[in-house]
Amino acid sequence: MSFFCAGVNSSHKDVSETFSFAHPIGIGLVQSAINLTRYCLMNPSLDSIVFVGSAGSYDKNLKIGDICLSTSAFNIESCFIKGECYTPLACHVALENLELKSLEPLNLPKLQVNSSNYITNIDSLNTAFINANIALENMEFFSVLSVAQSFNLPAFGIFGITNYVGKDAFSEFRTNHASIKKLLESFVQKEILDKRKQH
Numbered sequence: 001m002s003f004f005c006a007g008v009n010s011s012h013k014d015v016s017e018t019f020s021f022a023h024p025i026g027i028g029l030v031q032s033a034i035n036l037t038r039y040c041l042m043n044p045s046l047d048s049i050v051f052v053g054s055a056g057s058y059d060k061n062l063k064i065g066d067i068c069l070s071t072s073a074f075n076i077e078s079c080f081i082k083g084e085c086y087t088p089l090a091c092h093v094a095l096e097n098l099e100l101k102s103l104e105p106l107n108l109p110k111l112q113v114n115s116s117n118y119i120t121n122i123d124s125l126n127t128a129f130i131n132a133n134i135a136l137e138n139m140e141f142f143s144v145l146s147v148a149q150s151f152n153l154p155a156f157g158i159f160g161i162t163n164y165v166g167k168d169a170f171s172e173f174r175t176n177h178a179s180i181k182k183l184l185e186s187f188v189q190k191e192i193l194d195k196r197k198q199h
Helices: 028-042 098-106 126-131 141-150 169-198
Strands: 002-005 022-024 049-057 067-074 092-094 110-114 155-164
Touching (some): 049 141
Parallel strands (some): 049 155
């Protein structure tokens, strides 16, 4: 099991999400796909992928600070939701991961994630995403699962909710980002890494 995150060492440090246990793969769909593919090629013994990161929530029934799990991601743009565009490409990838069973006693929400290179700053489409059973927004997860699928690797994501999708998303993100990173760091250490040491 190897951990990955959306960290960078460039001018985007204000949105970087590095963790002590995770390999940074960049921000957005393209950087994360390229860098994770490179890592998989250079590390053929890799047996599974865990992505750890922040997410915005379309659903206000979820709380900022909630930790959620996912094995399912979409790549849907707002124009598709509004019926103003189409794509010949597959826009959904879902994987199963038996390693999630060790986290089942925690009763964490298992949700579907939408990924785009664009961050939504309106809430008028939130209901449409919720009705499609898509609860979270994260820029990289669709790429992560797509790469994992292409290498036949099990994968899942662990997300901390930093904000609600809408006009205040960025200010909420900036307010909560540091504390959510600490929360995720502590969660992974306690619930996965420490328990692996005990076995």
